[in-house]
Amino acid sequence: MENIKIKYFSDEIDKVEKIVKGDWIDLRAASNVALKAGEFKLIPLGVAMQLPKGYEAHIVPRSSTYKNFGVIQTNSTGIVDETYCGDNDQWYFPAYALRDTVIDVNDRICQFRIMEHQPEIEFEIVEMLGNKDRGGIGSTGKN
């Protein structure tokens, strides 16, 4: 069991908890947000966290986020660094609206999980990798 210190920036959102049906942990909009089609806004998620040592967090949309709210997450996956743990390091959801939309405070708009950092990596420059080519993108065909 890992411990995560969490600070809330709003009393209007429910506390973070694992939703019984999903493995990832849902996050909520911490304010009412209206977006016009084509507009971008950083939506505050109302939390800051001290992640366990050696971990980062990955934020992605919920599968239903686009259907419910008409927004996509502009960075596709948000990475929260372990060092992003100051008292003002609130988490945000970068949202791009494809239609006029309203997101209400406390709506569950995205989800996160923690991941261990990748191992330390050293790059070794070579002339040849010496392996068989797999083939380019799509080279295995459609069916």
Ligand SMILES: O=c1ccn([C@H]2C[C@H](O)[C@@H](COP(=O)(O)OP(=O)(O)OP(=O)(O)O)O2)c(=O)[nH]1
């Ligand atoms: O969807 C996201 C992605 C990132 N962050 C926070 C946590 C992360 O640690 C910090 C910086 O993110 P990142 O390093 O991906 O952004 P950058 O564009 O490289 O900015 P910076 O110069 O702050 O590193 O912003 C969020 O709140 N939401």
